[in-house]
Amino acid sequence: MKEHFQLKETIVTIVTDRESHIKRAKESIHHNRAVLERFIALDPFFRSTLEPYATVENVPEVVKRMILAGNSMGIGPMSAVAGTIAAMAVESMVAAGATFAIVDNGGDIALINDRPVTIGVYAGTSPVKDLAFQMPVHDNITGICTSSGTVGPSISFGMADAAIIFSDDVSLADAAATALGNATQVGKEAVEKAFDAVKHVTGIKGAVVIQGEYIGMWGAIPEMVEAHIDYDCITKG
Structure with missing residues (x-):
């Protein structure tokens, strides 16, 4: 089952086996957005800062995860908002019994999968096309998060068409994708240096x-495969 769901700026695609699990994901998104909005109302600096945020004591869980992820990368906490919302939604689905659950929050993906799943890559106008990752079975929640300086509305100071991070800490993956995208400039050497x-x-x-015609890889990544990427399947507003 797949459902597209929007709550204000949060635009997600939810994939799972049961309607009840989709409901749990939506409830989580509603709850954690409300918690985050109340916190930002008390401290608007949290939303605007591009630097690490000092306070981690006595804050809600969604806020704490964002702070820790942003601080790990030396950037602001909002760099981790999409991944954190996605991860907590999948956690809620798992608590309801889901063993297959995906929440794609605008390219920041949290998932647990009891069967292999193919995750496509969209890199805008880059000539690198029809690329996907074949995700093996995971019995724990993991993250695939993407940042771009050429696609979408998020702030980026780099030139990456797609900067992708794999981590079991989905909040960290989101913040790290932002940092990696910020570090990516033009050319093969710049991609490697990023x-x-x-x-x-x-x-x-x-x-x-992915930056223009160049693609660079570091660390352990899932198998890369050719796949037709259907633009209509991309989570967007």
Whole structure:
């Protein structure tokens, strides 16, 4: 079962086996967005800062995860918002009994899969097309998060068409994808150098950068396969 769901700026695709699990994901998104909005209302700096956020005591779980992820990468907590919302939605689905659950929050994906699944890559106008990752079975929640300087509305200071991070910490994957995208400039050497932004961070399994005609890889990544990428399947507003 697959459902497209939007709540304000949060636009997700939810994939699972049962309607009840989709319902749990939506409830999680509603709850955690409301918690986050209340926190931002009390401290608007949390939303605007591009630097690490100091306070981690006595904050809600969704906020804490975002802070820790952003701080790990030396950037602001909002860099991890999509991945954190997605991860907590999948956690809620798992608590309801799901063994196959995917939440794609605008290219920041949290999943647990009791069967292999193919995750396509969209890199905008890059000539690198029809590329996908064959994800093996996972009995734990894992993350695949993507940032881009050429696709979508998110802030990026780099030129990556797609900066992709693999990590079992989905919040970290989201923040790290932002940092990797920020570090990516134009050309083959710049793509290879960009990985310096993430190589030192514990918890990151692997990374991929697509910039123009260049593609770079670092660490452990799933098998890459050719696949027709259907634009209509991309989670977007």
